Amino acid sequence: MANYLFTYHGGGVPETEEEGAKVMAAWEAWMGSLGAALAEPGNPVGPSATIAADGSTSPSHGPDTVTGYSIVTADSLDDALALAKGCPILADGGSVEVGEVAPM
Numbered sequence: 831m832a833n834y835l836f837t838y839h840g841g842g843v844p845e846t847e848e849e850g851a852k853v854m855a856a857w858e859a860w861m862g863s864l865g866a867a868l869a870e871p872g873n874p875v876g877p878s879a880t881i882a883a884d885g886s887t888s889p890s891h892g893p894d895t896v897t898g899y900s901i902v903t904a905d906s907l908d909d910a911l912a913l914a915k916g917c918p919i920l921a922d923g924g925s926v927e928v929g930e931v932a933p934m
Contacts, residue, residue, distance in 0.1 A: 831903050833869055833931040834910035836917070838898040841924030856918040864902060867913055872900035897924065901931065 844850035861871055875898050878890040890896070897919070904910040907930060914926040 831905055832933075834902050834904055834907070835927075835929050835931050836872070836900040836902060836910075836914055837896055837927040837929070838900075838917070838919050839896060839925045839927060840893040841897055841919040841922040853918065853922075856921075860916050860918055861900075863916065864913060867902045867904060868900065869903045870901040872898060874898040893924075 844853050861868055875896050878896060879887050880890050881887045902910055902913055904913060907928065910928050910930075914928050917926050919926060
């Protein structure tokens with residue numbers, strides 16, 4: 831078993847309180863469905879910026895912006911990808927990047 835980092839990109843921001851509650855319920859249901867595979871639920875990520883090799887910085891925005899993360903445990907990358915397929919961010923136009931956390 832290995833740990834896999836789910837990095838969430840994009841997705842939308844609910845416009846109403848009702849939409850926000852619906853989105854939170856979807857996330858809670860999905861995370862609950864992961865069971866013991868959910869090693870760390872993680873957190874959303876707020877405003878961010880990117881720093882380049884030359885030291886310049888720019889605000890991060892757009893569909894590739896990191897908007898959150900979680901860590902799951904799975905037997906393989908394919909198994910971790912299967913777990914990610916139910917993520918609510920996918921229904922909101924976002925994506926989930928899945929990568930094995932290298933043991934150090």
